[in-house]
Amino acid sequence: xxxxxxxxxxxxxxxxxxxxEGLVVASRRGMLKAGLAGLAGLSLPDLLRLRSxxxxxxxxxxxxxxxxxxxxxxxxxxxxxxxxxxxRPLENRGPFxxxxxxxxxxxxxxxxxxxxxxxxxxxxIRSVDARHSNHEPNKVFQxxxxxxxxxQGPSKDLYxxxxxxxxxxxxxxxxxxxxxxxxxxSRTHVAYAGHLGKRFDPFIANQASKLPVVDYVGxxxxxxxxxxxxxxxxxxxxxxxxxxxxxxxxxxxxxTRLDHSADVAAMDRYGREAVELLxxxxxxxxxxxxxxxxxxxxxxxxxxxxxxALLARRLVEAGAAFVTLDLSYHPASGTWDNHGxxxxxxxxxxxxxxxxxxxxxxxxTTLVSxxxxxGMLDDVLVIAMGxxxxxxxxxxxxxxxxxxxxxxxxxxxxxxxxxxxxxxIGSTEADGGHIKDRPxxxxxxAATIYRHMGVPLDAYYQDANGRPQFIVADGGRPIEELF
Numbered sequence: 001x002x003x004x005x006x007x008x009x010x011x012x013x014x015x016x017x018x019x020x021e022g023l024v025v026a027s028r029r030g031m032l033k034a035g036l037a038g039l040a041g042l043s044l045p046d047l048l049r050l051r052s053x054x055x056x057x058x059x060x061x062x063x064x065x066x067x068x069x070x071x072x073x074x075x076x077x078x079x080x081x082x083x084x085x086x087x088r089p090l091e092n093r094g095p096f097x098x099x100x101x102x103x104x105x106x107x108x109x110x111x112x113x114x115x116x117x118x119x120x121x122x123x124x125i126r127s128v129d130a131r132h133s134n135h136e137p138n139k140v141f142q143x144x145x146x147x148x149x150x151x152q153g154p155s156k157d158l159y160x161x162x163x164x165x166x167x168x169x170x171x172x173x174x175x176x177x178x179x180x181x182x183x184x185x186s187r188t189h190v191a192y193a194g195h196l197g198k199r200f201d202p203f204i205a206n207q208a209s210k211l212p213v214v215d216y217v218g219x220x221x222x223x224x225x226x227x228x229x230x231x232x233x234x235x236x237x238x239x240x241x242x243x244x245x246x247x248x249x250x251x252x253x254x255x256t257r258l259d260h261s262a263d264v265a266a267m268d269r270y271g272r273e274a275v276e277l278l279x280x281x282x283x284x285x286x287x288x289x290x291x292x293x294x295x296x297x298x299x300x301x302x303x304x305x306x307x308x309a310l311l312a313r314r315l316v317e318a319g320a321a322f323v324t325l326d327l328s329y330h331p332a333s334g335t336w337d338n339h340g341x342x343x344x345x346x347x348x349x350x351x352x353x354x355x356x357x358x359x360x361x362x363x364x365t366t367l368v369s370x371x372x373x374x375g376m377l378d379d380v381l382v383i384a385m386g387x388x389x390x391x392x393x394x395x396x397x398x399x400x401x402x403x404x405x406x407x408x409x410x411x412x413x414x415x416x417x418x419x420x421x422x423x424x425i426g427s428t429e430a431d432g433g434h435i436k437d438r439p440x441x442x443x444x445x446a447a448t449i450y451r452h453m454g455v456p457l458d459a460y461y462q463d464a465n466g467r468p469q470f471i472v473a474d475g476g477r478p479i480e481e482l483f
Contacts, residue, residue, distance in 0.1 A: 064173045064316075064319075064376075064379045065170070065173070065321070065379050065380075065381075065417075065452060065453050065454060066173065066316040066320060066321050066322065066323070066379060066380045066381070067163075067166065067321070067322045067323070067380070067381045067382075067383065067417075067449055067452070067453065068309075068312045068313075068316060068323050068325070068367070068380060068381070068382050068383070069142075069163070069322070069323070069324045069325065069383050069385075070309075070325050070327055070360075070363070070364065070382065070383065070384040070385075071138070071142070071189065071190070071324055071325060071326050071327060071328075071385070071386070072327050072328075072334075072336045072360070072384065072385060072386035073135070073138060073185070073186075073189045073326055073327060073328035073333075073334030073335065073336060073337075073386065073387075074135065074328065074333055074334025074335055074336030074337030074338070074346065074386060074387075075135060075334070075336055075337060075386040075387050075388045075389060075390060075405060075406075075410070076336045076353070076386050076389075076390070076410075076411075077094070077338065077349065077353060077389060077390035077403050078126065078389040078390065078409065078410050078411035078428070078432055079092070079093065079094055079389075079390070079392060079403075079432040080094045080096055080109055080349055080353055080390075080403075081108065081109050081112065081357070081411060082108050082109070082112075082124045082126065082411040082412075082413060083124075083126045083411045083428055083432050084096070084098045084107060084108060084109055085392075085430070085431060085432050086098050086107070088430070088431060090394075091393050091394050091395060092392055092393055092394075092431050092432070094349050094394060094401075095349060095350050095401065096109050096110055096111060096349075096354075097110040098110055099112070099113055099116045100116065101115075101116040101117070101119040102116070102117060102118060102119045102120040102422075103119050103120060103422060103423070103424070106119065106124075106424055108124070109357065111354060111357035111358060111361065112357055112360075112361045113361065114361045114362060114365040115361050115364060115365055115413075117365075118365060118368070118369070119422070120421070120422040121368055121372070121415050121416075121421055121422070122368075122413050122414065122415045122421055122422070123413065123414045123415070123419070123420075123421045123422070123423050123424070123425060123481075123482060124411060124412075124413050124423075124424045124425070125411065125412050125413070125414070125424075125425045125426055125440050125479075126409075126411050126424060126425070126426045126427055126428055127409065127425065127426025127427060127428065127435045127436070127437065127438050127439050127440055128385070128409065128410045128411065128412055128426075128439075128440050128441075128445075129409070129435060129439045129440060129441050129442075130387065130388040130389065130407040130408070130409065130410045130442075131407050131408060132146040132149065132407070132442075133149075133387045133388045133407050133442070134149055134387065134388075134407070135333055135334060135337070135386075135387045135388070135405070136186075136188045136189075136332060136333045136334070137157060137188040137189075138188065138189050138190070138191070138334075138387050139156070139157060139159065139191055140387065140442055141385065141387055141442050141445070142161050142162060142163075142190070142191035142324075143159040143160060143161055143162065143191050143194075143442075144162055144442040144443050144445060144446030144447075144471075144472070144473070144476065145159040145442070145473060146442065146443075146473070146474055147159065148191075157192075157194065158194035158195050158463070158464065159191075159194050159195070159469075160191070160192075160193050160194045160195055160196040160200065160461065161180070161190070161191030161192060161193065161194075161202070162191075162322070162446050162449055162450075163180040163182070163191070163202060163322035163324060164180055164191070164192065164193035164194070164196050164200040164201065164202070165196070165200075165450070165455060165459075165461075165471050166179065166180065166321050166322045166449070166450075166453050166455060167179035167180040167193075167200045167321065167322065168196055168200050168461075169453075169455040169456070169459060170321050170453050170454060170455055171321065172319045172320060172321055173316075173319040173320070173321055174282065174318060174319025175282075175319075176281075176282040176283055176319070177282055177283050177286065177315070177318050177319035177320050178202075178203035178283070178320060179320060179321045179322065180200065180201075180202045180203065180320075180321065180322045180323075180324075181202060181203050181205050181312075181315055181320050181322070181323045181324070182202035182203070182204055182205060182323070182324040182325075182326065183204075183205045183206060183209070183308045183311070183312075183323075183324065183325050183326055184202070184204050184205075184206060184324075184326050185326045185328045185329065185330070185331055186326070186328070186330075186331035186332070188331075188332075189326045189328060189331075189334065190202060190324055190326060195461055195462070195463045195464060195469065196461055202324065205287065205308075205311065205315075205323075206225060207227070207228060207229040208227055208229040208230060208283075208287040209225060209227055209287050209289070209308075209311055210224050210225060210226075210227040210288075210289065210290070211224065211225045211289075211304055211307055211308065211311075212224060212225075212302070212303075212304045212307070213225055214304055214329055215329070216329050216330045216345045217329060217330075217345050218304075218329045218335070218355075220304075227287070229287075230284050230287070282318055282319070283318070285318070286311075286314050286315050286317070286318035286319075286320075287311065287314075287315075289307060289310060289311055289314070292310060292314065296310070296370075297310065299366060299370075300363075300366055300370075301362060301366075303359055303363075305325065305327055305359060305360075305363055306359070306362065306363055306366070308325050309325065309363050309366065309367045312325055312367070313367060313370055313371060313374075313376075316376070316380050317374070317376065321453065327360070327363075329345075330345060330346070333346075334346075334386070335356065336353070336356065336386055337405075338352040338353045338390070338402060338403060339396060339397050339399060339402040339403070339404060340395075340396065340397055340398070340399020340400070340401060340402025341399060341400070341401055341402065342397075342398060342399050342400075342402075343397060343399060343402060348394075348399050348400075348401040348402040348403075349394065349401045349402065349403065350401050360384075364382070364384055364413070364415075367382060368382055368415045368416060371416060372416075377415070377416040377417075378416065378417070378418035379416075379417070379418070380416050380417065381414065381415075381416050381417030381419070381449065381452050382414065382415045382416045382417075383412065383413075383414050383445075383449075384412060384413050384414075385410070385412035385413075386410065387410075388405055388406060388407040388410050389406045389407070389408070389409050389410035389411065389432075390403030390404065390405070390406050391403045391404045391405075391406045391433070392406070392431040392432050392433035393431075406433065408433060408434050408435070409428055409432075409433065409434055409435050414482070417452045418452075419452070419482040419483065420481065420482055420483065421482075423481065425438055425440065425479065425481050426438035426439065426440060440479060441474060441475075441476060442474075442476070443472055443473055443474045443475065443476020443477075444476045444477055444478070444479055445476075445479070446471070446472055446476055447472045447476045447477050447478045447479075448478045448479045448482060450471065450472065450478075451478045451483070455471070457471075457472050457478075458470065458472075459471050
């Protein structure tokens with residue numbers, strides 16, 4: 001796994017700051033270039049791509065509410081995780097046994113023993129309606145919009161992520177921290193801001209974190225990601241950057257006289273926030289996993305997903321409001337896409353899914369326990385899910401133990417957020433292939449998150465055509481059993 005490439009467009013691309021056009025006061029473009037690229041010196045690609053909006057509205061929101069989304073890219077099997085079907089024929093129930101849990105009468109997969117022992121701190125939802133969801137790109141459940149399927153149209157990927165909505169309406173819980181952060185294996189796995197604008201895109205944590213680099217099946221390569229975001233270029237000290245930031249601010253009044261456009265104002269804000277994140281200590285310390293006591297680091301473990309979970313806790317503790325962990329090794333359709341042992345690199349249920357479950361089991365229980373011990377669990381909502389379930393019958397695509405995509409139903413789990421847990425919501429038919437009762441939609445999930453975060457459920461944004469789009473669509477309502 002590696003961090004994202006830095007060759008994509010950024011908010012300043014239209015100004016072509018590296019081209020020579022001459023510098024005269026009469027040219028607004030020339031003056032802006034002088035202020036933004038030359039005199040101010042804010043030409044670092046990473047710096048200019050910053051999406052920090054923690055203080056965009058100038059008001060620090062009350063409380064420290066946050067969300068950590070454990071995104072199981074590829075679509076984990078509901079039958080082989082949280083909705084087992086013991087007693088069914090092997091091709092339906094799969095190769096795994098079941099285990100009793102802390103909830104009387106509730107059983108889950110035998111390879112999730114730690115979660116089973118503390119299931120009273122979790123809610124399992126077995127009746128999630130995923131009929132409109134697809135993967136690579138993954139959009140529907142991360143945006144809660146049934147039309148957010150990029151494969152069906154070029155503009156479908158413009159529906160904003162739930163994390164971006166939270167960034168806009170809630171903001172960060174502390175200045176100097178980006179509100180929406182994502183550990184991203186692939187750009188197709190994570191939803192961005194779309195119609196809301198680039199300022200509400202996720203800050204990609206890979207570029208700021210030292211993490212093990214793994215191959216497509218999760219084996220460590222012996223390398224560590226460089227965490228280059230906080231490294232200033234040669235000859236540039238923090239003192240010089242602070243000085244240039246002050247010079248940039250001195251140019252604000254002149255820019256205002258030159259151009260009153262919102263783009264100019266936005267660039268001023270991007271520049272200030274970029275410098276603050278780059279030279280401020282709060283974000284830099286939050287991303288520095290080596291500042292964590294060794295005992296805590298050992299408790300989480302050395303696996304890349306475990307270290308990301310620890311960093312997620314550090315980030316929400318520092319003030320981030322929404323953190324997404326892309327739990328995948330592979331940048332295509334995702335590590336949980338277990339079509340069959342004869343279909344590399346994902347494998348099937350026995351060789352593909354089985355090794356993932358203990359890793360996830362340790363991750364989710366360690367994270368929830370750590371948040372609880374730190375007094376943070378009532379503020380931080382932890383959600384684990386993928387984009388759909390898997391077929392109730394194994395043996396797809398010529399395999400003997402694979403399961404294909406199945407969007408009729410999926411399972412997910414939640415913990416924390418001060419919600420009412422220790423329950424199972426909904427159920428499926430005997431073979432686990434269809435919802436039996438209490439369907440939960442993507443919009444219901446979004447409404448639940450927004451209520452937790454204090455985001456108005458009737459809020460809306462304008463799309464590129466100026467039409468209002470409500471953030472909770474399709475009749476979505478908060479999941480009442482949780483409140």
